[in-house]
Amino acid sequence: MADSPISTQAPQRTRASGGEQAAPVAVAGKSAAAQPADADVLARAQAGDHQAFAQLYILHKRRIYSLCLRMVGNVAEAEDLTQEAFLQLHRKIATFRGDSAFSTWLHRLAINVVLMQLRKKGLSLISLDEAMEPNPEEGPSRSFGAPDLALTGAIDRLVLERVIADLPAGYRLIFILHDMEGFEHNEIASMLDCSIGNSKSQLHKARLRLREALRTQNRQEARP
Amino acid sequence: MNGDRSTLSCAEFQAQMAELIGSGEDLAEHPHLKDCDGCRALLADLQTIADAARQLFPSVEPPDEVWEHIESAIKQKQ
Numbered sequence: 001m002a003d004s005p006i007s008t009q010a011p012q013r014t015r016a017s018g019g020e021q022a023a024p025v026a027v028a029g030k031s032a033a034a035q036p037a038d039a040d041v042l043a044r045a046q047a048g049d050h051q052a053f054a055q056l057y058i059l060h061k062r063r064i065y066s067l068c069l070r071m072v073g074n075v076a077e078a079e080d081l082t083q084e085a086f087l088q089l090h091r092k093i094a095t096f097r098g099d100s101a102f103s104t105w106l107h108r109l110a111i112n113v114v115l116m117q118l119r120k121k122g123l124s125l126i127s128l129d130e131a132m133e134p135n136p137e138e139g140p141s142r143s144f145g146a147p148d149l150a151l152t153g154a155i156d157r158l159v160l161e162r163v164i165a166d167l168p169a170g171y172r173l174i175f176i177l178h179d180m181e182g183f184e185h186n187e188i189a190s191m192l193d194c195s196i197g198n199s200k201s202q203l204h205k206a207r208l209r210l211r212e213a214l215r216t217q218n219r220q221e222a223r224p
Numbered sequence: 225m226n227g228d229r230s231t232l233s234c235a236e237f238q239a240q241m242a243e244l245i246g247s248g249e250d251l252a253e254h255p256h257l258k259d260c261d262g263c264r265a266l267l268a269d270l271q272t273i274a275d276a277a278r279q280l281f282p283s284v285e286p287p288d289e290v291w292e293h294i295e296s297a298i299k300q301k302q
Contacts, residue, residue: 057291066284078286079286083294086294087294155276160277179277196246203246210277211273
């Protein structure tokens with residue numbers, strides 16, 4: 001058994017994935033509105049101060065762009081979505097009332113932009129409600145079969161990218177938010193308007209689905 | 225559901241997995257896992273997947289052009 005049981009916690013927010021050095025902006029992701037300096041920037045941006053809005057962009061661009069890139073897997077599309085998310089932010093920022101952390105609110109806004117794009121592309125996802133309630137037939141099998149330890153070795157990066165991309169958008173979204181972006185279940189529940197239990201359940205189903213896909217891939221590769 | 229953690233069936237354990245994992249509990253110490261190779265392998269696979277996923281798509285900054293486009297669009301509307 002691994003020393004660090006799965007999930008016991010989301011990845012550290014300050015840790016950039018891929019072994020990069022942590023970016024200052026990642027720290028702001030935890031509770032941007034709660035930090036005095038950021039709160040001041042936010043208040044000025046809400047009052048129409050363009051420089052303050054530019055500062056908000058600098059603070060949050062990395063995380064929003066990364067979310068978009070992970071969801072759509074395409075650089076040009078991720079750039080467009082990031083642009084649209086911040087333009088929507090500019091239009092709506094005065095409506096932010098501080099009921100949740102600003103970064104949570106901004107992520108929710110960006111998620112909606114991404115989901116709208118997926119809908120335009122004809123993917124079977126219409127709303128956050130649907131994202132959180134995939135069709136029953138899309139759920140992972142509850143039959144796990146015999147132990148398959150093949151996955152305990154290295155997972156091919158390209159294969160993993162493909163199976164994540166093939167996840168239903170709702171599963172993919174919650175997997176990215178928790179396992180890749182490092183959000184906690186309570187934050188995800190706030191972003192997606194669902195219960196914490198629902199967030200945990202959907203994440204687990206997403207991971208099981210990935211496991212099934214990887215096992216299938218391994219079996220296919222093992223065939224003579 | 226069986227309340228005795230040491231006598232859980234695999235189905236019962238797996239039904240509780242999402243909540244157990246999400247709670248942050250150290251599942252390595254769960255009584256069911258001590259005697260169940262299948263569920264232990266399942267948990268190890270899920271851990272491997274989560275670890276591998278964190279290495280994908282490193283967090284990167286958008287190119288400067290994105291802000292230039294945003295700024296331009298804002299100015300056009302003002």
